[in-house]
Amino acid sequence: MIEDTGTTRTTPQGYRDVWRRSIDERDDFWLQAAGLIDWVSAPTTALTERSPTDYSWFADGTLNTSYNALDRHVLAGRGDHTALIYDSAMTGTRIRLSYRDLLDRVARFAGVLRANGVGRGDRVIVYLPMIPEAVVAMLACARIGAVHSVVFGGFAASELAVRIDDARPAVIVTASGGLEPGKAVAYLPLVQKALELSAGSVHTVIVRDRATIDGSAADYAGDPADDAAVRWLDWADAEATATPADPVTVASTDPLYILYTSGTTGNPKGIIRDNGGHAVALTWSMRGIYDIGPDDVFWAASDVGWVVGHSYIVYAPLLAGATTIIYEGKPIGTPDAGAFWRVVADYRVNVLFTAPTAIRAIRRVDPDLAELARHDVSSLTALFLAGERLDPETFHWVNDGLHCPVVDHWWQTETGWAICANPRGIQELPTKPGSTAVPVPGYDIAILDSKGAPITKPGKDGNIVIRLPLPPGSLLGIWGGADRFVDAYLTAFPGYYATGDSGHLDADGYLYVMGRTDDVINVAGHRLSTGSLEEVLTRHPAVAECAVLGVHDALKGQRAAGFVTLKAGSVVDHDLLTAELVNLVREHIGPVAAFRDVRILDRLPKTRSGKILRKTIRQIVDGEPYKVPPTIEDPAVLDALALAVRPPPTD
Template sequence: MAYPYQIKSIEEYQQNYQQSVIDPEGFWANVADHFYWRRKWDKVLEWNFKEPDIKWFVGGKLNITENCLDRHLGTLGNTPAIIWEPNDPEERHRVITYRDLYNKVCQFANVLKNNGVKKGDRICIYMGMIPELAIAVLACARIGAIHSVVFGGFSAQSIADRIQDAQCSLVITCDGAFRGNKDIPLKSVIDDALIGCPSVKKVIVCTRTRTPVSMIKGRDLWWEDEIKQVETMGNPPCPAEEMDAEDMLFILYTSGSTGKPKGVVHTCGGYMVYANYTFVNTFNYQPGEVYFCTADIGWITGHSYIIYGPLSAGATTLMFEGVPTYPDAGRLWSITDKFRVNILYTAPTAIRSLMGYGLGPVNHKELSSLKKLGSVGEPINEEAWHWFKDHIGKGRCPIVDTWWQTETGGIMITPIAGVTKEKPGYATLPLPGVQPILVDENGKEITGNGVNGNLCIKFPWPGMLRTTYGDHERCRTTYFATYENLYFTGDGCQRDEDGYYRITGRVDDVLNVSGHRIGTAEVENAINMHAGVVESAVVGYPHDIKGQGIYAYVITERQTHDPELTKKDILQTVSRIIGPIAKPDKIQFVSGLPKTRSGKIMRRILRKIAEGELDNLGDTTTLLDPVVVEEIKRGRL
């Protein structure tokens, strides 16, 4: 499959970039022309950032699965679409060709239809990293149902919040999941979640771990039994539902600076074009290359760069059920050699964690098939960048350090593999169609190079979020109200002398832990649910492996006799309410918090103490009780 919009040189990049700024509509119409549309659009773009109201390919009709599956059958039918590597290296891997995948997606789409699912229904998917997860996602898209994938590490309460917000009518899950040396009881977590979710009428359960589960008559169905029913009907094809370019494709929940997770909405047409364009260009993807993204499909990286981007490009995408350190710290390198992987896209957290094991796990691996490396989730620090480049890429593979967000739908600022000159720690340059701008606190543009500011985007791109589900005002206030006529990313950024962008981290109350965004308010709410807690404040601090760790300052009702036990109880509470991913790394018990006279917690001071900057706290005279700061400093962990 050829990609006429693929950039092959830095001159071509500059040309494309200029064109995308001068005539964005012409630029994106040209890219979108290379997809299969049931009906072409009447207008490329309608937009204003005030409302916000953004529409791409207005009037266009399509189905994203026809672009990911049907259009490849004639030329790539027997080509591997998905290679699946199980958690246990002794278990057999699976190779699913484009034809197999098409058949399985149609089959499961018919299962959904048999169970009353219609266009526009919301479906919650809570599964481990098995091919059936990708099949379920695509089956929803095929019939026009809106999928909401929830990461398999979230708690029952977190799932319930997401199901209730989207009013999901059906849940797709597994009996359990394998992750490293753990068995995760997915179905029993779903059972707990559904106690308060009357909107859910059916639960389809795929067998994976053979964990005993409770199956409730009339509600719970086995995936395998439902497939058999479709087989007895003679496996009829499932025509793809015609979707408007602006119809909802999926909701993906992300943490915000308030306690309630927000459902980021992406639509069919613009998201498809953008996920494909960014995949093909960032990784300089060549037909036949084996591409391995280590993310979980529960996050946006898995949506855009395991499923929709690669499959719409006719690529071979590798899915891995396990973790990089199981059964040993050489697992990713073993998989790379086993399947002759050409492109490896992973997170700085994984790289830093593997660096800690030394070169022993790498030394006996060949890694000669690798051509390109990528990093995602947070800015990669220089030390990890060099280790990745030297020991995994053997000094010959370009690294793409990609910056983007759940809300952007796809990669925004990144080197193009083999085209852009790299600089460790820098996301380098915006992709064509992306117009970044740095502003000061008042929203005034900071021009020139060698400057720092808050990163905003001044013109729409096709993959951007359209709203937050059921709460458009929240979308407006979070992303479009801070600075007039700009999309505010929430990130600070430096533009150096070469015009290269370096992301310097969040400037709002959101933490970036192992590449996953977690709202401080969400963690504080969970800690405050613990019976003995009066109040808490959460900040981030530098963490060698995770990038950012979670530091919690906690006030308890009375002096704790056993602080260690109380800490364990608090961690258990956070795990139950959000999931293990949000557990604080440090909990410091305090008698009070630094507050202004109006009662606002001064997190700036707490952040500096957590980071060890004890002598550089700034002005504390405006605090209600400045003495409390000295006590917190003395008790710092």
Template structure:
């Protein structure tokens, strides 16, 4: 029988020993090879050892049960736990007075917030009791639509404490997009704020929620946290203030026993249809994997200050601001602001202010800062940094080198992490100082991850120095279990393209040393500043304009965002003013999805390149948008080949829209 720390009735005992096992940590390339060999030779044994580092209320009967056909994946079957015990309670004895969370506000003149593990535990318990008082119980879905303030993290953990399923929606999505996500999950309660600060802007968050809830009959209660000091509309018998509720709440809230395969959260991501997918992650496997990857990728040490600049509305924030760091007893930072306000040295000012040791951000942020004078970086020492990281999209060589030289001072390893909402945690990456680094290459697979490159027929490509479709052939603990309310969609999206594999949707290259470089999406998904949007989702918004007959959207290289959105639009006859129509289309996209989905370019066309069966040839549209018209391939089989010539001719006159 495995060695467990077994918790019952809040009293910790041990099946074999009271001494906590030394956590498995990779420090050298030899450590990595040993761990990776173990994980591929005996995956279940490897992940059982890692799982023994955590507290379980009841041990598992079986480590793994799976097939990729249905798909059905179960890790640690029969085990009981509460992830918040492992994030908070187990640290209280030795780390109770250690900083758990540092919050840096949007305005550097405003006072920051620091919470110890003891203080965070108390706040989580209080708010968990607030949730219960307001009718939330185990299994209920809770939508969180908030700015990056400490209460966002508290709300996430409090949901997990009582077994409620949280669905965090980035507080930049429109009311329509928010309503879609609330209705799909049938959320019972919404947590929000009066407004938010983002750079020099003040944004009315509660107003967006009110508009969304006009079409959400499932919501019974709204809890509002004051942030900007506005007086929003408060609906009687529905809306309550966070501060009024929490001051009366008890500071003790026992953790709800959860099955390892119970839902922990739903996180919505765009796909190839207009409807967002609710990716489901579960308690046990997600805990084990995010904890393990955080500790190793970032070479975390006990006294480190770790900072991930992402928003908790995305998977990066879930896994590597909240869950991963706190599972390791780390000090994690939350940042409310933006990298260029009040000046482009803001990131580096914060690094020096707190002595940040690990800094994790997106290529989009790096590219935006590269556009400013280097003095904004050189004005700060950045001596505390030990590891720097990249997340959200492949980082180009120019940005990689700038980041490595000017921020990392050529001494910090730059971990270029590849992973997805669906994977739950980092899959391919450098690991601290342990593994080699190569610009534009994510690196080696994490222990426990078995990637393969496939050809178009689904055959594994065994040799190196090749390109192919990136797939995973064996489950890992934090992988998605389903798409909420639509398991068939999960099967079709991730497990049907290549039978017996999880297909990532990305193409990749493996070099002669076995390192992986992510080439990009091979499906109809556009990655804007690390945020993925399905082309159909944007096209559906554009097509709502009564003057639009049809549209097709593709991504094209953007110097800051990685990819920009290029829309080809067919209009009704009638001589509509193109500039007015562009403004109307942009406004509709913002209303339906949010500002982050605005097209950079809109080209009005007579027709679209379609096959005789009616399929739009996006490959051709992408190449035109990229300016690579010399290699369009055979267009003679199209329904109307002349359309391509007209699109190419018109593309020369398309200007970027000034937002």
């Protein structure tokens, strides 16, 4: 692995030529990429622009995404190759499905949906745990032109009801429950409550029975003679008698799915993804970014409820003819900090894609990587990380331990695939710890100040924006109103998509994402990046992970407060550690940071995807009202945080 040494270097021209062509010869570039998938009617034009903010990709093309993910591989003679591996660390279950097996299950379940009145354009909510049926249900919707909306299994009934009322689905696909370490979460009472709270679009609930969890469709079935009652069907029974459905031809611009952004409440923001642009971009990305082809094993250790799960558990690996893994478990505790390495070894994984938070969790419990030594991970050609900022200390730790390329890349729910990455399938570039590398072909990135003027000085922070149009695979819009897309993303900086992130480009064109723009702290008029402060705190050998945020200060307006967790086995005096962390910030950032507040916690509150809930932490510290986010991994962590920052009075 080549690492930046601080000297100026020019980005190699192989990548630069490809990127430049994707911007200057956009139509030719993406029409060529469109040849990677099978079309019913091939598009003759890549980009159709009706206005600077209204455009579409491959508008005259027609296709079926499920056909591209399954049928074409079977027809090409690859039906016996493994498409999906299911590994449940919770139950010990391991299942392999070939492309032929998966196609059969998807076609049959598509027949179930069709028999229950679901057709092209109809919405289906998928409310399932990490089991093969989640993949089957999503691909079955795509097969008949229906629009799926995946909602995390176990989401609160009120949040599920909000999404039902926004998407207006005809059918909900669910299971009796999901499994978490040490407990089972029953889904059916939540679904029933959500139906009671919603406006009544749902007419059928299909339930995948899990023998280890109480609850079945029969428990909720109403009077069969009541035409107004919601029908509750058993998945296995319905699938056994279903007539397989053939793929339905849809327009490239037809919606494939709606995905609600995490933490949404009240008026949800449902990101719409199209069929054609999505299939082209994800197929191109598998080779261009991840260097993955047919028969390679790709594991995105995420959840289908997140965009990573949509793009890189379900669609992209299957579009590329690779093997994908759906894993029901955690990076630690199921049973130990070697869980990820065990899966890599068992299935000879070529590329692992996960969140930096997962790696930091492993580091905290197993700082010496003793568990890694028990497994043969020589098949691993790269580790890709995204979802949270990858601090340099964690980068060095995992890079030195794995001895394979570690790629920090950056993207969003809205984009659906990477904005910046080290494009290993084009040319592996030098690595710069702390950077998400370079813009992926199709993305034209700029840094603007608060007034929209370009910042051209290397290293100077500003608003990260993407010049319009966004490439294929990016959001088609927001469900329920075209104006919402423009208002939310395209108004702040005309001609650009506002990412909501801040950071800078260096002299070589490498991007450094330092945090959300609302995470910039204003201390007595000095603007400080939380990412820079967190980078300093993680230099301390006892710190496993941290969050820095701005809390209210009557004199300075805001002050920086640090919240840290310690590595397993670290025994340190908390007062001494606080003093050492304060001195580290003073040494590397300067006294302008006025940093003096450190809280040492057992755990940081996070979403189920591993993102630290910084806004909620700040609300608790400032004594503001807060709502427990529906995506939180463990609500009890918030109670512990509240006690830590505002301990109860003692008599």
